[in-house]
Amino acid sequence: MATVDTAKDAAVLAAHAVEEEGVRRRDFIHVATISFAGVGAAAVALPLLGSLSASADVVALSSIEVDISKIEPGQAIKTSWRKQPVFIRNLTPQEVKEASAASLDAMRDPQTLAERTLPGKENWLVTLGVCTHLGCVPLGAAAGEVKGEFGGYFCPCHGSHYDTAGRIMKGPAPTNLAVPEFSFLSDTIIKIG
Ligand code: FES
Structure with missing residues (x-):
């Protein structure tokens, strides 16, 4: 009996050891994940907390200023913000009119043009250049690129x-191109982030 008990005890101890090792590993993974997430959260939070603690160059990376004075109506440019492509598009008056009047019923992710732009600046569409399906960079921002069946962007x-408002109309992407936080510092300079 003593032998059996000892064997049982050994098995129980071994099981506990494996369990504890598992817990430690899970803890490590958990902590590692939280730490990584923490870095991401900090990067996002920096624009808000920048004046409190972040150095100026870190804050600068968190936001960019773009001169839009050379973007003619009907043109777009690509830039980069936080290592992601960004499209800035100057819609023509006709495009603004049509995008504003477009039926939301036909949209997978219904949003008006006004909801995706700033008041009085509805011609300036700023979006991430990242397809919401699997993250490819859509075409349509550079001169000569295919704009797709709806005149905006094509992945x-x-x-x-x-x-033209970056709203998904056809294909597998589930949502519209994301609109980052941005503001106008003047009529010709926008700040993204
Ligand atoms: S990544 Fe754009 S359609 Fe799939």
């Missing part, structure tokens, strides 16, 4: 079509 990876 060649799996065929998502966005309209």
Whole structure:
């Protein structure tokens, strides 16, 4: 009996050891994940807390200023913010009119143009240049690029079509191109972030 008990005890101890090792590993992974998430959260939070603690160069990376004076109506540019492509588009008066009047019923992710732009500046569409399907960079911002069936952006990876307001109209992408936080510092300079 003593032998059996000892064997049982050994098995129980071994099981506990494995369990504790598992817990430690899980804890490590958990802590590592939280730490990584913490870095991301800190990067996002820096624009808000920048004046409190972040150095000026870190804050600068968190936001960019872009001169939009050379973007003619009907043109767009690509820039980069926080290592992601960003499209800045100057819609023509006709595009603003049509994008404002577009039926929300036909949209997968219904949003008006006004909800995606700033008051009085509805011609300036600022979006991430990241397809919301699997993250490819859509075409349509540079001169001569295909703009898709709705005149906005076209993702060649799996065929998502966005309209001039960056709203998903056709293809597998689930949502509109994301609009980052941005503001006008003057009529010709915008700040993203
Ligand atoms: S990544 Fe754009 S359609 Fe798939």
